[in-house]
Amino acid sequence: MSQxxxxxxxxxxxxxxxxxxxxxxxxxxxxxxxxxxxxxxNVKLTPExxxxxxxAIGTFLEEGHMLVxxxxxxxxxxxxxxxxxxxxxxxxxxxxxxxxxxxAIQYAVRYHxxxxxxxxxxxxxxxxxxxxxVIADDGIxxxxxxxxxxxxxxxxxxxxxAKWNAVGEARQLPRILDVxxxxxxxxxxxxxxxxxxxxxxxxxxxxxxxxxxxxxxREIGCKVTTMNANIDGTFPGRTPEPRPESLGELSSIVSVAxxxxxxxxxxxxxxxIFVDERGExxxxxxxxxxxERSFLQDNPGEKIVTPVSSSIxxxxxxDEYGGDVVWTKVGSIIVAHTMKKVKAKLGGEENGGVFYAPxxxxxxxxxxxxxxxDIMAKTGKKLSKLLAELPRYHIKKDKITCPNELKKPIxxxxxxxxxxxxxxxTDGVKIGFxxxxxxLIRPSGTEPIYxxxxxGKTRKRTTQLLTEYKAKADxxxxxxxNN
Ligand code: MG
Numbered sequence: 001m002s003q004x005x006x007x008x009x010x011x012x013x014x015x016x017x018x019x020x021x022x023x024x025x026x027x028x029x030x031x032x033x034x035x036x037x038x039x040x041x042n043v044k045l046t047p048e049x050x051x052x053x054x055x056a057i058g059t060f061l062e063e064g065h066m067l068v069x070x071x072x073x074x075x076x077x078x079x080x081x082x083x084x085x086x087x088x089x090x091x092x093x094x095x096x097x098x099x100x101x102x103x104a105i106q107y108a109v110r111y112h113x114x115x116x117x118x119x120x121x122x123x124x125x126x127x128x129x130x131x132x133x134v135i136a137d138d139g140i141x142x143x144x145x146x147x148x149x150x151x152x153x154x155x156x157x158x159x160x161x162a163k164w165n166a167v168g169e170a171r172q173l174p175r176i177l178d179v180x181x182x183x184x185x186x187x188x189x190x191x192x193x194x195x196x197x198x199x200x201x202x203x204x205x206x207x208x209x210x211x212x213x214x215x216x217x218r219e220i221g222c223k224v225t226t227m228n229a230n231i232d233g234t235f236p237g238r239t240p241e242p243r244p245e246s247l248g249e250l251s252s253i254v255s256v257a258x259x260x261x262x263x264x265x266x267x268x269x270x271x272x273i274f275v276d277e278r279g280e281x282x283x284x285x286x287x288x289x290x291x292e293r294s295f296l297q298d299n300p301g302e303k304i305v306t307p308v309s310s311s312i313x314x315x316x317x318x319d320e321y322g323g324d325v326v327w328t329k330v331g332s333i334i335v336a337h338t339m340k341k342v343k344a345k346l347g348g349e350e351n352g353g354v355f356y357a358p359x360x361x362x363x364x365x366x367x368x369x370x371x372x373x374d375i376m377a378k379t380g381k382k383l384s385k386l387l388a389e390l391p392r393y394h395i396k397k398d399k400i401t402c403p404n405e406l407k408k409p410i411x412x413x414x415x416x417x418x419x420x421x422x423x424x425x426t427d428g429v430k431i432g433f434x435x436x437x438x439x440l441i442r443p444s445g446t447e448p449i450y451x452x453x454x455x456g457k458t459r460k461r462t463t464q465l466l467t468e469y470k471a472k473a474d475x476x477x478x479x480x481x482n483n
Contacts (some may be wrong), residue, residue, distance in 0.1 A: 054086020064115025
């Protein structure tokens with residue numbers, strides 16, 4: 001027995017032994033993760049794979065009319081063509097919309113009354129990855145239950161082949177981005193924004209966000225300065241995941257240029273992270289809290305949907321302005337489907353996803369930007385001032401590496417160790433403390449890691465929580481890997 005194991009609580013050793021003995025059991029094959037299918041381009045996501053998944057989707061949808069679009073990654077046009085081949089082989093009619101942000105194709109599905117869409121994108125993942133998001137006729141990604149049906153068709157090779165004269169047509173559908181921008185403008189006070197002549201720095205991260213935001217913002221009277229605007233699948237400007245630590249350049253440019261706002265999008269522009277006029281970068285749940293406050297002022301009594309990874313700030317705002325928070329598991333698809341189920345008009349995530357259902361109940365980076373500008377124009381306040389009006393919490397996030405097969409045993413062990421504390425097990429474990437601080441420990445749905453979200457009224461308390469629980473989880477990974 002190792003020295004570290006001796007320090008573990010009573011019963012832990014026996015539980016570890018059970019876990020180690022049972023570790024050889026393999027889970028059934030899952031293609032879809034938290035947010036679609038992801039993998040290394042031309043390794044897991046080969047043209048053959050893309051064509052087969054296109055066939056499985058086409059079989060599931062039974063000769064529907066489908067849109068296919070793709071992001072700016074190097075492998076995306078190749079994979080999109082393979083998906084189109086798979087879909088048309090089952091008899092589906094496919095409209096290729098070309099390069100597009102994910103929210104624009106989601107909007108187009110409903111606008112053009114399609115049966116669904118396939119978006120080839122790995123969103124915020126590194127450049128060597130790619131992925132496939134499957135969208136239903138309501139513009140929302142497939143629910144888990146329907147994903148399983150597609151997975152089963154794929155795994156059992158039950159792909160339908162249309163007769164030679166019933167193979168689907170592949171057509172082009174241009175101008176979906178024009179329709180999408182017009183759709184966003186319906187939900188904001190364009191005249192009020194035009195009067196302010198805001199200067200906005202747009203960092204699209206060499207990704208597809210650059211196809212929409214700069215044009216939309218100019219149309220609503222903003223002065224726009226772009227950075228990382230050329231689409232480049234190697235993402236030379238910054239990582240495709242917009243996080244405070246990866247947006248240093250945007251922050252500097254906003255303050256040097258004396259701009260009113262900075263905004264950065266992820267790889268498929270469904271998420272947006274904002275920078276105030278002083279160059280301070282905010283996590284998404286803080287700017288979501290601002291949108292929530294403005295929304296509840298106009299719509300008191302509405303439900304707000306957000307994952308357990310969001311700040312308690314969302315509940316504070318709801319309590320003050322008469323809203324009702326519905327907490328969910330982490331994952332944009334879960335938030336969107338919960339919103340539909342509970343008839344909520346607003347949802348949001350800490351990573352910069354905001355779901356504004358009057359436009360569409362999915363996260364949408366350009367819509368979120370327009371809502372922030374709308375609030376700034378209507379209140380006449382700078383973003384720093386608006387955000388300072390919200391309750392203040394210190395938030396720290398971190399992660400540790402953890403093999404996928406150990407995720408579940410570690411969660412079980414952690415739950416045992418914190419028995420008796422105030423725990424929310426909606427997703428991973430979230431421990432709440434009487435001083436309103438909390439720590440969420442949850443296994444990632446897409447990567448072999450455990451994520452930590454610590455929150456407290458002081459920086460010291462937040463750091464203390466993060467250090468304590470990260471060490472606890474690290475020790476468990478260590479024990480289960482080495483014994
Ligand atoms: Mg994304």
